[in-house]
Amino acid sequence: xxxxxxxxxxxxxxxxxxxxxxxxxxxxxxxxxxxxxxxxxxxxxxxxxxxxxxxxxxxxxxxxxxxxxxxxxxxxxxxxxxxxxxxxxxxxxxxxxxxxxxxxxxxxxxxxxxxxxxxxxxxxxxxxxxxxxxxxxxxxxxxxxxxxxxxxxxxxxxxxxxxxxxxxxxxxxxxxxxxxxxxxxxxxxxxxxxxxxxxxxxxxxxxxxxxxxxxxxxxxxxxxxxxxxxxxxxxxxx
Amino acid sequence: xxxxxxxxxxxxxxxxxxxxxxxxxxxxxxxxxxxxxxxxxxxxxxxxxxxxxxxxxxxxxxxxxxxxxxxxxxxxxxxxxxxxxxxxxxxxxxxxxxxxxxxxxxxxxxxxxxxxxxxxxxxxxxxxxxxxxxxxxxxxxxxxxxxxxxxxxxxxxxxxxxxxxxxxxxxxxxxxxxxxxxxxxxxxxxxxxxxxxxxxxxxxxxxxxxxxxxxxxxxxxxxxxxxxxxxxxxxxxxxxxxxxxxxxxxxxxxxxxxxxxxxxxxxxxxxxxxxxxxxxxxxxxxxxxxxxxxxxxxxxxxxxxxxxxx
Numbered sequence: 001x002x003x004x005x006x007x008x009x010x011x012x013x014x015x016x017x018x019x020x021x022x023x024x025x026x027x028x029x030x031x032x033x034x035x036x037x038x039x040x041x042x043x044x045x046x047x048x049x050x051x052x053x054x055x056x057x058x059x060x061x062x063x064x065x066x067x068x069x070x071x072x073x074x075x076x077x078x079x080x081x082x083x084x085x086x087x088x089x090x091x092x093x094x095x096x097x098x099x100x101x102x103x104x105x106x107x108x109x110x111x112x113x114x115x116x117x118x119x120x121x122x123x124x125x126x127x128x129x130x131x132x133x134x135x136x137x138x139x140x141x142x143x144x145x146x147x148x149x150x151x152x153x154x155x156x157x158x159x160x161x162x163x164x165x166x167x168x169x170x171x172x173x174x175x176x177x178x179x180x181x182x183x184x185x186x187x188x189x190x191x192x193x194x195x196x197x198x199x200x201x202x203x204x205x206x207x208x209x210x211x212x213x214x215x216x217x218x219x220x221x222x223x224x225x226x227x228x229x230x231x232x233x234x235x236x237x238x
Numbered sequence: 239x240x241x242x243x244x245x246x247x248x249x250x251x252x253x254x255x256x257x258x259x260x261x262x263x264x265x266x267x268x269x270x271x272x273x274x275x276x277x278x279x280x281x282x283x284x285x286x287x288x289x290x291x292x293x294x295x296x297x298x299x300x301x302x303x304x305x306x307x308x309x310x311x312x313x314x315x316x317x318x319x320x321x322x323x324x325x326x327x328x329x330x331x332x333x334x335x336x337x338x339x340x341x342x343x344x345x346x347x348x349x350x351x352x353x354x355x356x357x358x359x360x361x362x363x364x365x366x367x368x369x370x371x372x373x374x375x376x377x378x379x380x381x382x383x384x385x386x387x388x389x390x391x392x393x394x395x396x397x398x399x400x401x402x403x404x405x406x407x408x409x410x411x412x413x414x415x416x417x418x419x420x421x422x423x424x425x426x427x428x429x430x431x432x433x434x435x436x437x438x439x440x441x442x443x444x445x446x447x448x449x450x451x452x453x454x455x456x457x458x459x460x461x462x463x464x465x466x467x468x469x470x471x472x473x474x475x476x477x478x479x480x481x482x483x484x485x486x487x488x489x490x491x492x493x494x495x496x497x498x499x500x501x502x503x504x505x506x507x508x509x510x511x512x513x514x515x516x517x518x519x520x521x522x523x524x525x526x527x528x529x530x531x532x533x534x535x536x537x538x539x540x541x542x543x544x545x546x547x548x
Binding site: 051052053072073074075076077078082083085089091092093094098101102103105106150154 | 409412413415416419420422423424425426427428429430431
């Protein structure tokens with residue numbers, strides 16, 4: 001069986017500065033894979049390249065066996081790759097419901113869209129209570145829920161989540177992580193980028209540690225969670 | 239006779255013409271944060287497109303009832319072609335360039351279009367008469383509405399309603415809203431933002447074309463430089479209403495038109511200000527209003543505070 005997502009020797013640069021220096025990894029259907037690492041390691045750059053917002057200078061990206069090299073950003077979501085971006089980026093002046101509808105921008109199956117909106121409200125009841133409210137008035141955690149709900153509206157084969165716990169209170173962070181666990185148990189394939197290594201690794205089937213544009217360590221989530229160098233560098237232990 | 243209702247109607251009509259042109263400024267700004275200073279010339283070429291249909295395509299003596307819709311189509315085709323061409327060949331290559339570059343390009347394009355019409359359009363060195371609708375003015379109570387203004391009276395609200403429907407209800411319209419708020423994220427949702435930009439230029443041009451025909455009918459003549467002052471006024475209207483907001487553009491236009499008309503009509507009555515009431519002062523009052531709004535409500539009448547965009 002071929003992997004759902006295959007990244008091979010991917011290199012991305014901003015001008016002359018290489019931010020991603022030839023990384024390779026894969027995501028199989030049904031798995032949760034996480035990229036962890038500090039700020040500036042190239043995690044967000046990797047995701048933005050996968051969804052076409054940045055053009056790679058080298059390497060291969062194959063999604064469902066098809067190369068994404070020539071696919072423009074706005075067509076990637078139709079292939080089944082959804083991206084919940086870093087910093088959430090909800091549409092602040094639209095209502096919550098309109099935000100969710102934009103997640104289904106390319107779909108035309110009205111009943112299916114309504115059903116999925118209801119599903120998003122079941123997953124995040126607070127969004128249902130405020131469906132007519134402008135999204136910009138939500139708290140950070142609620143905006144994160146909306147960004148995830150919106151990404152799910154495209155019925156993705158692979159959901160990419162960039163720093164879903166960033167800037168959230170510990171309680172809200174737990175909630176978001178519990179939701180990711182719930183999505184995983186429903187069989188959603190997830191590529192999770194996190195600075196919160198502890199939470200990400202406990203959820204993940206596989207993890208990759210990134211440092212200044214390279215993957216320096218790979219393994220199963222549990223192995224990395226118990227790896228001594230990871231514990232020292234990312235889990236704050238001496 | 240109380241002439242205030244008449245002055246208000248005059249202001250409303252003038253203002254809805256400003257509003258029609260202001261839509262194009264505000265829509266393009268909302269999507270690409272570019273002030274398309276050539277938009278006044280898109281309005282002007284639309285008027286010449288309509289004149290071309292009447293003078294050189296339709297047989298002499300065609301009734302205005304048949305001619306006007308065809309002139310409107312001609313105006314829309316010319317304006318849209320110019321606007322989409324400008325986007326494709328002048329602005330798109332500069333996307334991502336420092337903001338001054340497209341701004342200077344816009345000013346250059348504005349002058350080039352004016353001069354092109356001046357040099358190549360037959361007899362366009364001076365004003366050319368524009369065909370008029372027959373029939374006398376209409377009277378409603380004390381208010382008189384000129385025949386030429388009937389078009390504006392119908393076209394402005396109808397096109398606003400259509401635009402509102404388009405932006406709120408259609409898929410492309412929702413894609414436009416998304417692109418205006420966050421272009422990169424709009425792409426992630428599957429919105430083809432390059433296409434949305436073209437649509438914004440084209441829609442703005444359609445409104446400018448309607449405005450161009452309205453101008454011709456209202457004033458009875460058009461000329462190559464008609465887009466300059468009117469473009470500035472329309473830009474003022476867009477800023478007044480809150481740039482980026484389509485309803486704001488129309489409201490800003492109406493406010494500007496009414497203020498300008500009332501100032502012209504009544505300021506001379508104020509003792510000591512009798513010199514400042516003539517028509518030639520109208521532009522001065524319009525821009526003073528702009529300065530006041532920028533001082534006290536920089537986001538415009540309907541504009542969001544910048545913090546809302548974060």
